[in-house]
Amino acid sequence: MERPFAITLDVGTSRANKTGSWRVERPVYIDRLPPCNDACPAGQNIQEWLYRAEDGSYESAWRQLVEDNPMPAVLGRICYHPCETACNRAHVDEAVGIHGLERFLGDLAIEQGWEFDTPAPATSKHVLVVGSGPAGLSCAYHLRRLGHTVTIREAAEHAGGMMRYGIPAYRLPRAVLQAEIDRIVALGITLETSSPVEDVAAILDAREFDAVFLAVGADVGRDATIPAGDSARVLDAVRMLHGMEGEEPPFLGRHVVVYGGGNTAFDAARTAKRLGATDAVVVYRRTRDRMPAHESELEDALEEGVQMQWLSTISRIDEGRLMIERMELDETGFPRPTGEFEELGADTVVLALGQQPDLSLLRGVASVVIENGAVQVGTDMMTGFPGVFAGGDLVNVGAGGRSDDEPTATVALGQGKRAARAIHAWLGGASAARTDRHELAGVDRLNTWYYADAPHTVQPRLDLARRQSTFAEVVGGLEVDAALFEARRCMSCGNCFECDNCFGVCPDNAVRKLGTGLRYEFDYDYCKGCGICVQECPCGAIEMVPEES
Amino acid sequence: MTDTTDRSDTAELESKLAEATSAPVKFYQVGSFAVGNRLVDPSRRTVQSDLERTNSLDSGHRACQGCGEALGARYALDAAMRATDGKLIAVNATGCLEVFSTPYPETSWRVPWLHSLFGNAPSVATGVAAALRVKGRSDVRVVSQAGDGGTVDIGFGSLSGMFERNDDVLFICYDNEAYMNTGVQRSGATPPAARTATTEAVGQRPGAPFGQGKNLPLLAMAHEIPYVATATVADLHDLEAKVERAMTFRGARYLHLFVPCPLGWGAASSDTIRLARLAKESGLFPVFEAEHGVVTAASKIRRQVPVEDYLRPQGRYRHLFDRENPDGPPALPEVVAQLQAIADRNIARFGLLEDVPAEVR
Numbered sequence: 001m002e003r004p005f006a007i008t009l010d011v012g013t014s015r016a017n018k019t020g021s022w023r024v025e026r027p028v029y030i031d032r033l034p035p036c037n038d039a040c041p042a043g044q045n046i047q048e049w050l051y052r053a054e055d056g057s058y059e060s061a062w063r064q065l066v067e068d069n070p071m072p073a074v075l076g077r078i079c080y081h082p083c084e085t086a087c088n089r090a091h092v093d094e095a096v097g098i099h100g101l102e103r104f105l106g107d108l109a110i111e112q113g114w115e116f117d118t119p120a121p122a123t124s125k126h127v128l129v130v131g132s133g134p135a136g137l138s139c140a141y142h143l144r145r146l147g148h149t150v151t152i153r154e155a156a157e158h159a160g161g162m163m164r165y166g167i168p169a170y171r172l173p174r175a176v177l178q179a180e181i182d183r184i185v186a187l188g189i190t191l192e193t194s195s196p197v198e199d200v201a202a203i204l205d206a207r208e209f210d211a212v213f214l215a216v217g218a219d220v221g222r223d224a225t226i227p228a229g230d231s232a233r234v235l236d237a238v239r240m241l242h243g244m245e246g247e248e249p250p251f252l253g254r255h256v257v258v259y260g261g262g263n264t265a266f267d268a269a270r271t272a273k274r275l276g277a278t279d280a281v282v283v284y285r286r287t288r289d290r291m292p293a294h295e296s297e298l299e300d301a302l303e304e305g306v307q308m309q310w311l312s313t314i315s316r317i318d319e320g321r322l323m324i325e326r327m328e329l330d331e332t333g334f335p336r337p338t339g340e341f342e343e344l345g346a347d348t349v350v351l352a353l354g355q356q357p358d359l360s361l362l363r364g365v366a367s368v369v370i371e372n373g374a375v376q377v378g379t380d381m382m383t384g385f386p387g388v389f390a391g392g393d394l395v396n397v398g399a400g401g402r403s404d405d406e407p408t409a410t411v412a413l414g415q416g417k418r419a420a421r422a423i424h425a426w427l428g429g430a431s432a433a434r435t436d437r438h439e440l441a442g443v444d445r446l447n448t449w450y451y452a453d454a455p456h457t458v459q460p461r462l463d464l465a466r467r468q469s470t471f472a473e474v475v476g477g478l479e480v481d482a483a484l485f486e487a488r489r490c491m492s493c494g495n496c497f498e499c500d501n502c503f504g505v506c507p508d509n510a511v512r513k514l515g516t517g518l519r520y521e522f523d524y525d526y527c528k529g530c531g532i533c534v535q536e537c538p539c540g541a542i543e544m545v546p547e548e549s
Numbered sequence: 550m551t552d553t554t555d556r557s558d559t560a561e562l563e564s565k566l567a568e569a570t571s572a573p574v575k576f577y578q579v580g581s582f583a584v585g586n587r588l589v590d591p592s593r594r595t596v597q598s599d600l601e602r603t604n605s606l607d608s609g610h611r612a613c614q615g616c617g618e619a620l621g622a623r624y625a626l627d628a629a630m631r632a633t634d635g636k637l638i639a640v641n642a643t644g645c646l647e648v649f650s651t652p653y654p655e656t657s658w659r660v661p662w663l664h665s666l667f668g669n670a671p672s673v674a675t676g677v678a679a680a681l682r683v684k685g686r687s688d689v690r691v692v693s694q695a696g697d698g699g700t701v702d703i704g705f706g707s708l709s710g711m712f713e714r715n716d717d718v719l720f721i722c723y724d725n726e727a728y729m730n731t732g733v734q735r736s737g738a739t740p741p742a743a744r745t746a747t748t749e750a751v752g753q754r755p756g757a758p759f760g761q762g763k764n765l766p767l768l769a770m771a772h773e774i775p776y777v778a779t780a781t782v783a784d785l786h787d788l789e790a791k792v793e794r795a796m797t798f799r800g801a802r803y804l805h806l807f808v809p810c811p812l813g814w815g816a817a818s819s820d821t822i823r824l825a826r827l828a829k830e831s832g833l834f835p836v837f838e839a840e841h842g843v844v845t846a847a848s849k850i851r852r853q854v855p856v857e858d859y860l861r862p863q864g865r866y867r868h869l870f871d872r873e874n875p876d877g878p879p880a881l882p883e884v885v886a887q888l889q890a891i892a893d894r895n896i897a898r899f900g901l902l903e904d905v906p907a908e909v910r
Contacts, residue, residue, distance in 0.1 A: 009654035014609030016655055022614065055588055449826065449852070450582045488588070500585025504597035504785060505822060507620040509608045513600055516587060526608035530615030530811075531819030538583060 015526075019508060023529035025544040027502075027522060032441035032494025032540055036098060039086035041406075042075070042138075042414040044068045046083055046098055047495060053101060053487035059114060061487075062105045066116060069102075069413060070141040071134070071180045073110055074163060076103025077172050077475070079410045080294050088443040088493050094456035096489045097478075104483040110179045116187055120147035125427045128153065128209040130197045130361075133161020134409040135215035135392030137184055138416025139423070143213075144187045146424045151209075152189060155196035158245070159185075161217050162393070163409060165242040166264070168271050169471045201364035204388070211387045211423045214375070215416065218357040218393035218407070224259070229318040237268040237352035249275055253347025256280045257322060259314055260352030261291040266298060268350045269306045273468050281344065283309045285327050285335045304468050311335065314349065322346050355407075357394045373397065380422035381415055389423055391415030441494025445540030450501065454489050457482045496520075496541040502533035584785055595785055596627045603630040603659055605639075610657040611649040615818030617808035617825065618646055618696065618723045621782045625721050625806060626660060626692065628792035633690045637661070638677055642670035642695030642704055645730040646723060668703040670695050671711035674718040682717075690796065691717065697724040697738035701763045705737075712772035715800040719792075722765060722803070725810035733813040737763040740833070741891075742884050743865045745813070750868035759887060766839075769803040773842040780836060781807040783825035787848060791838065807834050815864015827859035832892035835899040847899040856889045 003010075036046040045064060052061035065072050076099050087095035108114075125148045129140045132154040140150045158164055159181050163172060185191050197203065203212065221236030228234055235250065237258065243250040256272040258265045261284035269280040282301070284291060287310055291298065302308070309324065313335070316323040322344050327335040356373045367384040369376040374397060375383060375390045382389050392412035460476035461467075467474055478486060496519050503513045503520055510527035511520050534542045585598030596602050605626035612619040630637055638661045641647045647664050650657040665673045674693035681689050693711075695704055700722035711718060727745045728734040735745040741759040744750040748757040769777045775798040780788040788806070795802045809816065809824040816824055828834040829848065833856055836848035857879065860866040871880045879885045896902055 012655045014607060014611075014650070014655045014657040017609040017611065019609055019611070452582065498585070498587045499583035500594075500598040501583050504584030504595065505620065507612065507616050507623070507821075508610070509604050509606075509623070515600075523608070528614040528818075530821070531817070532615055532620075532821055535819040536822050 018525045019528050020510075020523075020525045023524075023527060024547050025529045025531070026524060026527065026547050027529070027531065027533050027542050028545055029496065029519065029521075029541060030494075030543050031438050031496075032445060033438040034441050034493040034495065035086035035088055036083035036096075036493075038437075038440055039082040040414075041082065041408070041411040042069045043417060044083075047490065047492060049105070050096070050098070050101065050487050050490040051492065051495075051497065053105065053483070054490070056484060058105060058108055059112075062109045062114060063117070065102065065105055068417060070116070070138060070184050071106070071413070072102045073106025073176045074134075074172060074180050075410060075413065076100070076106050077176070077473075078163070078167055080296075080408060082410075088441070088446060089451075089489060089491055091443045092448050092451055092491070093453055096491075097456050097459070097486045100457070100459050100478045101483055101486055104478045106180070107176070107477055110176065116141075116145070116183065119145050119187055122149070123147045123427070123429070125149065125210040126151070126208070127211045127213065127423060127427075128203065129213045129215065130200075131155075131161060131215035131217055131392070131394075132159035132181070132191065132193075133215055133217050133392055133412060134163060135217075135394075135412035135416040135419075136161065136213065137181065138413040139213045139215065139389075139391065139420045140189050140416075141184045141187065142417050142420030143423060144184075144189050146420070146429060148424070148427070150189045152191045153195040153197050154191065154193045155216070157194055159191055159193060161215075162219070165219070165245055166238065166267070167409075168241065168244065168267050168274075170270070170274065170467070170474050171267075173473050198361055199363070200361050200388070204365065204385070210427055211389065213381075213416075213419055213423065214361075214383075214388065214390040214394060215392040215412070216357060216361065216394055218355040218397040220356050220358050221351060222354040222356060224314075224351060224353055226314055227316045231319040232317040232322075233319075233348040234317060235348060235350050237264045237350050238355055240268060240350055241271065244271065251348075252277055252350075254278045255345045255347045256350065257314075257344060257346040257348070258282045258350045258352055260284065260354070261286065261293055262352060262354065263293045263297050264355070265350075265352035266293055266301045266306070268352050270301050270304055272348075272350070273304055273306060274471055279307060280305075281307045281309055281346075283312050283314060283324060283344075285311065285313045286329065286333075287311060290329075290333060300474070303464065309344070313337070315341065317346070317349050320345065320347065322349060354397070355393070356397055380425075381419035382422060382426070387426065389419045391419045438494070441540050443493075446491065446493060447536055447538050447540075448491070450499070450536075450538035451491055454485070456489070457486045492539045494540050497539060499538055501536050501538060502542060505532050505536045507532070582784075582786070596631050596789055597624060597785055603627045603635070605630060605658065605660045606650060607657045607659055609655070611652065612645070613810075613812045613818070615811045615821045616645075616649075617782050617810060617821045618725055619649070620821065621723050621788075621806045621808040622646055622694065622721075624782065624785060624788055625694075625792055625804065628789040629690070629692055629719070629796060630660065632793045632796035634688075636689045638663070638681075638689060638691050640664075640670050640674040640677060640691065640693040642693075642699035643667035644696035644699050644728075645725075646694065646696060648730055667699055669707055670699060670704055671708040671716075671718070671720060674720070675711050675714070675716040678717045690719070692719045692721060694721040694723065696729070697722060697726060697765075698728045698736040700724075701737040701765050705763075709768075709772070712769060712774050712801045712803070715774060717799050717801070719795050719802045719804065722805050723808045724765075724805055725808050725813060727810070727813050729810050729813040737761075738765070740888075742869060742888060744815075744868060745865070755868045755881075756865070766803070766805045766837075769805075770839045770842050770844075772801070774801040774803060775799075775841060776802040777805075777839040778803070778837070779805045779807070779834070781825040781829050781834060782809070783822050783829060784836070784848065787836065794838070813865070815867065816862055820862055824859065824862065827854055830854050831856045831859045832896040832901050833859060833888070835895045835901060837899050844899065847901055849903055850896070850901050853902065856892050857885060860885065860888065 034047040049061040049064040081099040084095040129152045221238040256277040258269045272280040311327045312324045326340040396407040503511045510523040606623045641664045734747045742756040778791040811818040
């Protein structure tokens, strides 16, 4: 080749120099488990549906959501959202308002009439679900989607369980509940209401069903032996809230005292206010920090004028008044009496001292183990009787309940799903391969510099006057633009969201961008292993691993 | 409810949805801080997020792991290539950037590129600009680039001449605060207290002396050239905007780019961008713009940090801290306080905090 004067070599590119040989550690792309997903009792892939919602693909987001939870409009209202407690964004500004978005998607689906995907081809199996609360509906939904024939038997007049007969309408409007129940039933599920199952043994003997899922809940209020005068009005909170669904609301009077410190106590007190009580007082034997109710329930109740009587027990109830005794906590935090008494005016006393299941339906099924008032199940939700599964409050409440599972609708819904998968496997279907859980994407894995400050969007709330006098829903939904804002606050912890940082920050151009949805790959021919991409990845989706020699 | 209202409700919702999704995107998720964002219109993304970026400095160069200068050079020249529609000639002074990119016959440059001597890059660029003028090629633009040694010391005379004549060249200084290529010797841009091979961490006042060195951005401003800017490799959006802005002027322009050096600073190779960010957030490196000798804008500090946060990860400042207890209180607190005073002065001088008005301009 003819070369210019004084030039002896052809020009070449530095690409001939494979600098990847310098490396002792290599970066690799990974997925870590986002804390919201980790915390969700219903096992939702929250991050994935937020990701889809971020560009306004709401139907796609909803379809991802209902893979795990068929009732987003309901759960978006009543769930205590442990996902938000776990959310890493709380370390930056405030947690992402996941429940508001879940509700937004749920409401939008009802408005737009979105329907579930068609179930899998029919199997020849028939499963009986006893109870139509969150556990029962969820189990029925997942079984039906897998192609099984499902019959739900419900003792009450309407389906919904505690979602209808326990949670007041100002928290969960009945039209929303009904719409989501209807959509589940429309998958081809047989729903028989006013059909109590009183004898499981007889059903098993008849061999009509291939498997049974028991989810009758815990709708018997716990009693307390309090001396009471003949004309004292004492109600139990479960029955009182149940009564709200009947023709005539229960009569409570002007001065109402609720006894207990759980979520139901506050539901009862707030309902009493709405029914016209001039004062509603919650009497609880311990202190605020030891109360089992969620803090938000207490705050809402206090806002509405519910009063608190901490460290008190009711020692006697008479007509129009009751006697309470002051308590103090001992070193172990247990309340003990002080011998000081005071009087409190009360037309009605509502007992909210906890609930337990009515287990009489299990008479004669000896192999189902019951301990301390709760049905015992394995991790697959199966009882001691092969083919009989159980979930929801039935297995969660009481001293014998599953200690790590709170008796909430979301936990019940998650158990329904788990049971459906286990039933499917037990009926001979392929059991879903359990993949190992990814390492948790803690906030220390993130580089939060890259997230702009964007405070949480507040959902509108009903004005106080209307909250105290009507059963209209207290918390409003998000508007479309607010929902988009909120979805985009998600930091996508532990999972690549294609921000191009790694592609940009590599001093050696050793990251290949593969295009939308395809993420990136490393060019190990040139990657020197400096680790800048790991350090600057906002969401912690890259890690360094030692180079194999 | 009748069918008609049903339909109009649906239509209204759909239009609202469409509106919400087509409205100008606010980058709540990653702000304007990350390189790209799938939700942003491609025309508003950075040059570096573009699959078609020039990659002016290509793979295979021999810069150390995590080299800030290699990164900064690609950022700056890729942005200049986009701003000039690919019509760009680069002139390079001697230094790391030249040595690691062009061990003859290999080159990493994917732009027309010339190298002559250590001290004459501004003059060579002046010559290239003059030749283009003679040929009537006003469309082709010239960039001259050097490290801090080639800029503030060895090339300073010719650079000052280029400024004085207002030659149509953008001069970029990649400032890593010492002569790294020859083994980390002090330059006129080495900060006080930093250990280099010629300012060892020994004696009464270890490291580089206080009260010496040159502030090239201010010296460039004193020439009253059309445009002077500082930037770091930690803020890509800012850096690209400044290169683009510089290309809208004719005449002499100066960009001072802060590029951490893992080798010379004794820092982890993965900390390059982090250190640049801490330099800016502590106030030690003010990021600003000036036109015709007057400061026109300064990048505000977003999450202020004490200078200690910036100093601790760097081996060149290790003598300021306790070797036995590196996370404990400083071994030389008075020196750290002096460095903090420099940062505080920058903050006041350039108005780097939201609420603090600029005292001196």
